[in-house]
Amino acid sequence: MKIPVGIKVFVDAAGVDPRYARLVHRYVLSAAVWLLIGTFAGLLDAFRYTVPELLELPWLSFGRVRPMHTAAVLWGWASLALLGVCVYVVPRSCRTTLHSLLAARISLWLWNAGLTLGVIAFAMGQNNGNQEYREFPIFLRLGPVPVPVVPLLAASAILLAWNFYKTIAKRSVQQIYISNWFMLSAPLFATVLVVVGWFPGFNRGNGQPIIQGWYMHNAVGMWFTPLAVGATYYTLPKLLNKPIYSYALGVLGFWTHIIFYTLIGTHHYIFSSLPAWLQTTSIIFSTAMMVPVWASTGNFLLTMRGERSAMRISYSLPFVLVGAIGYGLASVQGTAEAFKAANEIWHFTDYTVGHAHLAMVGFVSFLVWGSIYGLVPRVTGKEPNVELVGAHFWLSFVGLAMMFVALCGGGHARGVGNLEGDSFMEGIRTMAPYWVWRAVGGSFMALGHVIFAWNLWSMRPGAFVNLMQPPADGQ
Amino acid sequence: MISFHTNHRLLLVAPALTFALLTTVIAILPAIYENRLYPGDPDRKPLPADVARGRELYIAEGCSYCHTQQVRVDTRRPVGPDGRFPPLAADARWGRPTTPADYADQDPPLLGTQRTGPDLADAGGRLPSPDWQFTHLYDPRLVVPDSRMPAYRWYFHTGDERAEGDREVLLPASVIEQKGKGFRVFAKRDAQALVAYILSLKTGTVPPARSGAAPK
């Protein structure tokens, strides 16, 4: 039996300020555009591992497209999608309205403008020293004219933090719900990341890898993870219509996350020239990360326990389920990678790239998709086609599984071969078939992303007349 | 009573402050300390213009997404006769381990995180022929058939005309055999800079740990 979800959505969306509905939708739609750009950049580089001559244009060479891919999917897709979810969750969970629609709109366009200029900079060969995830130059130099890039992104984050703070301050409930802890803190963490990450003077000598490890790790850990976890603390109870399994576990997760996560950046530089005490600290706290990870993953899974029938009829809950499990798996994998015996084999191979995709797609993106499908119809009043949501789910799931197995399997095979004395080119030949499978898996995912973008478009606000009709299946 | 559940001011300040403080202890201070410990050579001359330009191009093209400049060290094993720890078994083929002092003069150093292609810390020592480097950069598959490295053809031109500042590449016999006698490749200025940079990457000697204190 199908629950007439349409009616619920209709009730929720009734009386929503259409400007607010459009704002939430625009955040997520911008994110989807960046997802498509980033996906096709990734796909281009993925196919180049098999056909290196593909599209030989100077401004689209492998090493210029790669930061375009990561910037578009990380700072474009995942960030904007999560911020869109925040723009929904913060006021809703505070039982109030967003402090300033205008400020949120300015944040969105500052962010979009910063990203666009940054991607142009990469095409022109301008980047911040190939330092991963902070490749955006502070200024894009168009001839003699410096155009700000990073300052736009920083201004956007600060403006959002202020907007969320003011919204929480005028809440009409006494308690500040746990989602807001994450959502208020993350833009402030991001501000610290930007200031330290781009501060001139740190990035030289043997100090650079210390900052780089800290930055790389906390870009994921203090931005994407708290936002995705915070979003799920709202979405999951909302979709299941019951409270989270344990609120206290959420609070424990919040604080242990901040403390442990910050200390483990150097696990990206095991066996390096960095001081031994930093490497050891990072390995120890990489293990301690199991506490916040399972506090959240376990909390989500225990909340979902016994909800089989809800899982079957909902088109958003399966995404949340995969995302919650993805968080646990990616984190266990990350802890394993920090141990020396494993690191010696896997580090520098495609194993790491497999891990990155499990984390950013299997965990963050799936949770975001769950929140988007679950929440956006509640402001726009329009639901996507359920079959197409299913197509998106399976294409992304199967595609990611293929990509993950190919990259981690191949990376492991190449790493073991290297230790057994394979020549370097033997290592390349070992990887060759796995690279093909990565590109095939990536193509599945790309198709899924196109369908997702269409689904999002079909949820756009505006045609409110549709709401006056009963749900399609007549229930 | 102060409570995070009800006090939004506290919630604004405390987590961000915790993060900032821990960051100072685990990243900022250690980074400053490392750079004090290894200040680099006080009498260092700036890089020659072409090497510096080559380094810029290396960054612009994102060579570090496939190449590391970082040979790892295994501190779990006993030190060798030279009093230094041996390289990690997985890295032994790339030469001596990188030391902090190797990075001292670099801003930013280009350690890389992925080794799709070989480590380049000693690229100039291993492959000192400029003509091999030019040919390889023009089209890696001319000299390494299974290579997955992109061809950087736009730093070259073919044909008969040599433009101002060009350098003709002495192609290996196998390439001439394959492409015919009339095939000529000219390296533009930027290609020459890039190769000058690659050839400058050598780890022949271990730099003194504290250049500042080292005898001249």
Ligand code: HEM
């Ligand atoms: C849709 C299909 C996708 C394809 C074909 C793809 C392909 C690629 C490729 C070729 C690389 C470079 C790997 C290398 O240098 O060898 C890469 C890196 C990366 N991608 Fe994707 N990608 C896809 C989707 C995504 C998505 C949706 C995200 C995040 C939300 C993502 C996050 C990343 C990250 C973080 C890295 C850097 C990995 C590292 O530094 O180790 N990718 N991807």
